Amino acid sequence: MINIKHHGAVTGVTGSCHELVVGQSGIFIDCGLFQGEEAGNGATANDLSIDFPIDHIRALVVTHVHIDHVGRIPYLLAAGFQGPIICSEPSAIMLPEILEDALKIGFTRDRALIERVLGLIRSRLVPVPYGQWHSVFDGQDGSLAVRLQRAGHILGSAYIECEAESDGAFERIVFSGDLGAPHSPLLPEPMPPERADRVVIESTYGDKDHESRVDRRYRLKAVLENALADGGTVLIPAFSIGRTQELLYEIESLIYEFGGEAGMGSDPSGSDPLWDDLEIVVDSPLAATFTRIYRDLKPFWDAEATELVKQGRHPLSFEQLTVINSHEDHLNAVDYLTRSHRPCVVLAGSGMCAGGRVVNYLKAMLGDKRNDVLFVGYQAKGTPGRDILTYGPHGGWVELDGERYDIQARIHQVGGYSAHAGQSDLVRFVRGIEPPPSEIRIVHGDADAKESLKSQFHSAGLTGIMIPGLA
Structure with missing residues (x-):
């Protein structure tokens, strides 16, 4: 049998x-x-x-x-x-x-x-x-x-x-x-x-079907340029393993291609120093741990990523990347980014907004039109992530920890990063x-x-x- x-x-x-x-x-x-x-x-x-x-x-x-x-x-x-x-x-x-x-x-x-x-x-x-x-x-x-x-x-x-x-x-x-x-x-x-x-x-x-890698990279670039233009925060709810590391890889490549002093792309004439001001924050001790493990396990990377390392690039550890570990630093980061006008990308868990540090960012930032929320993975029914994705583009609201939060931030989904x-x-x-x-x-x-x-x-x-x- x-x-x-x-x-x-x-x-x-x-x-x-x-x-x-x-x-x-x-x-x-x-x-x-x-x-x-x-x-x-x-x-x-x-x-x-x-x-x-x-x-x-x-x-x-x-x-x-x-x-x-x-x-x-x-x-x-x-x-x-x-x-x-x-x-x-x-x-x-x-x-x-x-x-x-x-x-x-x-x-x-x-x-x-x-x-x-x-x-x-x-x-x-x-x-x-x-x-x-x-x-x-x-x-x-x-x-x-x-x-x-x-x-x-x-x-x-x-x-x-x-x-x-x-x-x-x-x-x-x-x-x-x-x-x-x-x-x-x-x-x-x-x-x-x-x-x-x-x-x-x-x-x-x-x-x-998902978008092609070229299309999704272009759309990621467009969302990040929103932050560069108005000093807002791009909040990416992401699971600690997989998408966080893939996004860091793609963001590093965008900074390399389009940045000014930090960027060393093939077309320096098209560089934009604003990209050098874009801070990338990983606010998740677990995501930081797995990013380190990803770095340690380079033999399991594909040929493209391995070639970048040979060229001296560090796609999971670059100058504009900051990792937040302690809860106190997390709360300070939420407060600082809510008040500041410095462009920033925050990757925080959990990926479906059902808990974790991303919830504090959402509470503080959903009501501000300067900010963007970018979903890059599946949102299961009954999760806050699914509600934000469904109702956010129409000026709706979402319930977080028993309270209603109006959604003024721009909501995006780039399915190709699933x-x-x-x-x-x-x-x-x-x-x-x-x-x-x-x-x-x-x-x-x-x-x-x-x-x-x-x-x-x-x-x-x-x-x-x-x-x-x-x-």
Whole structure:
């Protein structure tokens, strides 16, 4: 018996947790938190218990370390999970860091308890190089090996190939995790698997394509020029891993190309010294930690980024970049930027504005027309980010910490900086599998996105398409 079950990311885009059963044993692919309205589906803010059997689970395989893919790991351990946590080498470095932050926010402030949990997690980690088969179990009733391939979503992200055998039946099953968009900064794009009998594919942007890198870079430049023109702040709600580092990479390239004294672009005659006055602030200790880890893991960067380093550029550590760590410095920065007329870009978490330091900036800055809010990632239903994006362009309001805040700031969305593949990228990924898989399960997306992607798969001549959780 070889079977697939789903314990999250079925009715939305968060809470990823999938189960592959082979004979009498199984593995989990991810074990993430639910966010936004999806928090009521299988887990809530007050009840994150693991409400499905785990005694037969031999391992947890992590696709990447975003919290909606790993946030329930402490609860999985508390439920009695005894197996290894298999992941890529970069993910093994980053997972304890992201879970430490999650534990402090949603689990306990007891430092000793946090250290015990993190110590347990570190002891279970099994880093596996990309492209290398790893045996999970091999018994009389079945065997399973997994192989991690680059997914291009964030540093360390992987899609998972599973080679399963039970009762004489052999299957290659692929779990996409979150796939990255082609031509993203820093990371190589994902390549389709060599073969797959069944595929479980994400559909976050299953209903749309992203802007090209040229277009999104131009739009980012235009938003930053708003700050240069009127001395406002461009506030970018961004998750600590992935988008923060990609945006720093792109912003450094804009300063290099268009700046005056600091800029050294190919056309000095077109330089603008105003770019040298643009301050970039990362107001997130966690984002600063992961930016350092990104710098330390240059061997996993793509060829373009590696070449910049050879040229002496420092795309994640440049002169105009300031990192804010302490809460006191954070409050001072909010107050200073609210009163000043110095152009600034602030990257602060969380990415969906559901908490974190970005909320204080929003409270202080949404009512000022000089400021801009730039969304670069998916905003789940029920989050303040989705409300700002929906109602902000029409002069609406958003509720933050129980209070209403009118929105006068300009609201932008540059979809090309999403770390997720677009519709055409997802179709291309699956169509690249020869022969085509006999079954395609669409998960990790809103209903409309799933149906749209299903239609595109049908148009591409693919069959066996199903959407778990929908009739």
